[in-house]
Amino acid sequence: MSLPDSISSFTNEDVCLKKFNSWKVGGKADYLALPKTFDEAKKALQWAKSESIEVSFLGCGSNVLISDRGVKGLVLCTKKLSAIEDTSCNEFFRLRCGAGALKFKVMRRFLKESLAPALFLSGLPGDVAAGVVMNAGVSEKELHPKEFVQVVESIKVLKEKGSVLEEYQFLNKDIVWSYRKSQGWGPGLITEVTLVWPKKDKVSDISERVLEAQNLRKSKQPLDLPSCGSVFTNPYNDPNNTEKKSAGALIEAAGLKGYEYGRAEISRKHANFIVNKGEASALDLHCALSLAQEKVRHMFDVNLVAEFRYLGDWEGLL
Ligand SMILES: Cc1cc2nc3c(=O)[nH]c(=O)nc-3n(C[C@H](O)[C@H](O)[C@H](O)COP(=O)(O)OP(=O)(O)OC[C@H]3O[C@@H](n4cnc5c(N)ncnc54)[C@H](O)[C@@H]3O)c2cc1C
Structure with missing residues (x-):
């Protein structure tokens, strides 16, 4: 065609x-x-x-x-829909972002204002629209904010209405937020995300803390090889996970740290990362992570749930 x-x-x-x-x-x-x-x-x-x-x-x-x-x-x-506009008022620092605005660029805007959202955004890959889709964030309990739910004021979504497409606005309260997930706005294309934070809450040592957070990531995560970050969400709510172990700790306890399937490897540095060692296929990655799921279920009766999304034709394989 x-x-x-x-x-x-x-x-x-x-x-x-x-x-x-x-x-x-x-x-x-x-x-x-x-x-x-x-x-x-x-x-x-x-x-x-x-x-x-x-x-x-x-x-x-x-x-x-x-x-x-x-x-x-x-x-x-949405890579090229990346404009960021400052629409702040007296009390609030506010950024109206195109769907594809990078979190890294947004982080720099908050950092320049010494505002706390820079701390959780530092080191988060991807764009702001997917930040909303995944309710992206970090697990450090002491951080506030630590997830998108805490900084999103509203989003715009292009949705089907009969035979036409129309843009709808959703306020934060209209969205159903949960751990690494948001619902209630789809299906549709998120076209714009407005982020907001009070101007008065300045963080004095923010540059040092952002740098520290980035260095901590580098020391713990295999950032030199292709990955999707954490493969599984942390199963803290699974009733069988009585010791509240992280997904990485469970995979490591199952003896799978360093396990290779084809060119995919359960990272030796962080067991909840599966890395592409070069020319891995998507199927290699899927088989490695499925094995981790199976073994953890078998040994600890805990279900590991994928944090990433499968895209494309997986018929007969999932
Ligand atoms: C090294 C590394 C570290 C990571 N660390 C973290 C972390 O600490 N915390 C964390 O939460 N995540 C982390 N991630 C995961 C990932 O970066 C985030 O989930 C991020 O928000 C995904 O953004 P993206 O633009 O890459 O989304 P994509 O992967 O492109 O898309 C994710 C999903 O959103 C949908 N989507 C994308 N754009 C739109 C849109 N405009 N409208 C509707 N649907 C859309 C896609 O269809 C897909 O289902 C990490 C990833 C890597 C590689």
């Missing part, structure tokens, strides 16, 4: 997705759109709707496992 003129300047066919995700795996997208404006994003989605083509969304790809068979239909990547 040939692409209409309205989207052909920012949409390509048969695009390999390996460089669009942090695990560096996966096959091709039938179509990949990289819109630079809201209107372009809407046109791409309208085209897909009129042709009854499946749509998937992608930010920076740091929390997805893309199938080796690729992704059918249109993948809309």
